[in-house]
Amino acid sequence: MADWNDTQRSQQQGFGQDFTGASVPRTGEVFDAGLRKHMLSIYNYMASGVLLTGIVALMSYTSGLAETIFFGGLLRWIVALSPLAIVFAMSFGANRFSKGTLQIMFWAFATLMGLSLSSVFLIYTGGSIATTFMATSAAFAGLSLWGYTTKKDISGWGSFLIIGVIGLLIAMIANYFLQSPALHYAVSAIGVLIFAGLTAYDTQRLKNEYAYLRGTEFAGKAVILGALSLYLDFINMFQFLLQFMGSRE
Numbered sequence: 700m701a702d703w704n705d706t707q708r709s710q711q712q713g714f715g716q717d718f719t720g721a722s723v724p725r726t727g728e729v730f731d732a733g734l735r736k737h738m739l740s741i742y743n744y745m746a747s748g749v750l751l752t753g754i755v756a757l758m759s760y761t762s763g764l765a766e767t768i769f770f771g772g773l774l775r776w777i778v779a780l781s782p783l784a785i786v787f788a789m790s791f792g793a794n795r796f797s798k799g800t801l802q803i804m805f806w807a808f809a810t811l812m813g814l815s816l817s818s819v820f821l822i823y824t825g826g827s828i829a830t831t832f833m834a835t836s837a838a839f840a841g842l843s844l845w846g847y848t849t850k851k852d853i854s855g856w857g858s859f860l861i862i863g864v865i866g867l868l869i870a871m872i873a874n875y876f877l878q879s880p881a882l883h884y885a886v887s888a889i890g891v892l893i894f895a896g897l898t899a900y901d902t903q904r905l906k907n908e909y910a911y912l913r914g915t916e917f918a919g920k921a922v923i924l925g926a927l928s929l930y931l932d933f934i935n936m937f938q939f940l941l942q943f944m945g946s947r948e
């Protein structure tokens with residue numbers, strides 16, 4: 700509440716003066732500058748992670764490693780499940796790990812995701828992958844901007860979206876055995892909507908969390924964990940969109 704009051708005062712009074720008579724920014728303006736820096740750091744990490752994933756995926760495909768992974772039996776499952784293990788470790792062990800350790804884990808995660816996603820080049824044409832990536836980028840930017848700027852409290856979306864993700868996983872596992880085309884497209888459509896909602900929700904959540912994290916030792920770790928959340932939103936939305944927009948080889 701103190702930050703809100705400071706912000707209000709800064710909006711009403713503008714700049715104050717120090718003992719020399721020079722204008723100095725009020726607390727609210729310092730808070731806003733800190734928030735912008737915090738969110739920019741999150742987006743920089745997230746974008747760098749996506750870029751690393753894309754580079755690794757493309758290099759794996761051009762080198763032939765993607766085929767080895769995709770048709771490698773046990774290797775395929777190791778590459779697919781390793782990123783999930785890192786996500787759980789980062790999420791539940793953040794308090795125990797140092798910021799440096801979390802950084803290493805984030806880059807390792809992005810690299811493993813690149814190996815895992817290299818298989819899309821074996822299934823879809825390069826043009827359709829590029830088109831889907833650009834569409835996902837535009838949608839992500841718009842949704843994240845809305846989540847950051849909206850005055851509407853969307854924190855209530857969280858529980859429904861998490862339930863949706865759980866339901867989505869159950870449906871995907873079920874369709875692994877059923878092989879139903881109709882269920883496949885339904886899962887893809889619902890997946891796009893869920894991760895579109897999570898993009899806006901996570902952006903607002905990360906913005907609101909800054910008020911409690913600023914100045915704390917955990918703030919640096921929160922940047923990496925926030926980047927991980929937005930990265931997962933982006934990559935999942937991309938994969939589900941690709942099932943609609945992708946042209947198969």
